[in-house]
Amino acid sequence: MERGLLETYVRDYIQLQQTPEVLFTWHGGEPMLRPLTFYKQAVRYQQYYGRGRQISNSIQTNGTLLTPEWCQFLHDEGWLVGLSIDGTKEMHDAYRVDAKGEGTWQRVVDAIHMLQDYGVEWNAMATVNHANVSQPLAFYTFFRDELHCQFLQLSPVVERIRHHSDGRHLAQLFDENCAIAPYSVKPAEWGKFLCDIFDEWVRHDVGEMFVNVFDATLAGWMGVAPGICVYAEECGHAVVMEHNGDVYSCDHFVFPQYRLGNILTDGLPQMVYGEKQTAFSRLKKDSLPRQCRECEWLKACHGECPRLRFLHTADGEPGLNYLCAGYKIFFQHVAPYMDFMRNELLAGRPASGVMTAFV
Numbered sequence: 001m002e003r004g005l006l007e008t009y010v011r012d013y014i015q016l017q018q019t020p021e022v023l024f025t026w027h028g029g030e031p032m033l034r035p036l037t038f039y040k041q042a043v044r045y046q047q048y049y050g051r052g053r054q055i056s057n058s059i060q061t062n063g064t065l066l067t068p069e070w071c072q073f074l075h076d077e078g079w080l081v082g083l084s085i086d087g088t089k090e091m092h093d094a095y096r097v098d099a100k101g102e103g104t105w106q107r108v109v110d111a112i113h114m115l116q117d118y119g120v121e122w123n124a125m126a127t128v129n130h131a132n133v134s135q136p137l138a139f140y141t142f143f144r145d146e147l148h149c150q151f152l153q154l155s156p157v158v159e160r161i162r163h164h165s166d167g168r169h170l171a172q173l174f175d176e177n178c179a180i181a182p183y184s185v186k187p188a189e190w191g192k193f194l195c196d197i198f199d200e201w202v203r204h205d206v207g208e209m210f211v212n213v214f215d216a217t218l219a220g221w222m223g224v225a226p227g228i229c230v231y232a233e234e235c236g237h238a239v240v241m242e243h244n245g246d247v248y249s250c251d252h253f254v255f256p257q258y259r260l261g262n263i264l265t266d267g268l269p270q271m272v273y274g275e276k277q278t279a280f281s282r283l284k285k286d287s288l289p290r291q292c293r294e295c296e297w298l299k300a301c302h303g304e305c306p307r308l309r310f311l312h313t314a315d316g317e318p319g320l321n322y323l324c325a326g327y328k329i330f331f332q333h334v335a336p337y338m339d340f341m342r343n344e345l346l347a348g349r350p351a352s353g354v355m356t357a358f359v
């Protein structure tokens with residue numbers, strides 16, 4: 001990214017935000033491939049164009065390029081680090097390997113310890129895939145007991161294969177008859193995985209450890225917006241900009257038909273509030289099949305991410321989420337606990353009372 005492009009992005013992005021606080025999220029590929037000087041320059045632009053507004057930054061990384069110099073910067077600037085790690089060594093190294101084919105787990109764990117030594121705030125971003133979905137307790141306790149992780153973000157891996165002439169091999173939403181990639185989770189596996197770690201969390205860790213799916217589910221029960229787009233009623237508030245200034249509707253939709261324009265020629269506000277992105281935002285709600293609209297768990301699920309809505313319902317309507325069966329297992333299982341926590345919160349008491357209420 002050229003310096004002029006960086007400056008335009010920081011300036012326009014700050015001007016676009018209507019809240020007092022402005023949050024920048026840096027991710028890739030691997031954002032630490034950019035030299036630290038790039039981010040120091042970004043901070044200077046943020047200070048200049050922020051004109052006293054509160055600016056926050058988070059960076060999502062695999063941690064393998066982290067250095068003491070990076071840690072000092074992250075600590076001094078108060079950046080939040082999202083570290084990609086998929087569980088124990090065996091789980092993580094099943095798919096996360098470097099260019100030589102060697103597992104990266106040890107380097108990621110070393111990076112976490114370095115962040116902890118420098119007092120940098122971090123959270124774990126874990127994909128749930130074929131290699132770890134069958135070991136939910138070993139997975140969860142690794143994060144809690146060995147990494148002392150307080151914030152765990154789970155992301156189920158579901159990909160479909162479609163070979164394109166330009167070398168890409170992943171299917172887009174509207175591609176049909178595609179094979180599910182073998183490293184993906186199956187719906188029932190995902191549901192059972194969530195139930196098993198929920199059972200551990202709800203008895204021991206409420207208020208101490210934060211798991212994004214559980215937080216979002218409780219938000220749905222409370223009727224408030226969840227912290228993650230996939231469980232929200234509408235989405236599309238987090239457009240993504242590529243290194244050349246091209247802007248797309250969402251990180252998962254970096255395809256030509258979802259390109260909104262280029263920040264140097266089309267203007268960020270025009271793209272973010274334009275017709276195309278508004279239509280994208282509405283799609284999440286407007287394209288729900290009747291099965292979802294009438295579902296008892298709609299308040300917490302909202303059909304999950306449109307990216308995964310490639311199934312047909314029992315009566316043949318398109319647009320059902322691939323993970324639906326798993327979510328039904330999960331929501332059914334957690335409903336009594338969610339009811340209890342909602343009532344506690346409404347009564348002005350902490351949700352952590354749930355830990356002793358069901359013994």
Ligand code: SF4
Pocket residue numbers: 229230231235236237238250251252284304305306307
């Ligand atoms: S398409 Fe999915 S990932 Fe993208 S903003 Fe919507 S819910 Fe989020």
Ligand code: SF4
Pocket residue numbers: 291292293295296297298301302303304320321323324325327328
């Ligand atoms: S659980 Fe299934 S039917 Fe219900 S809202 Fe979610 S995807 Fe739709």
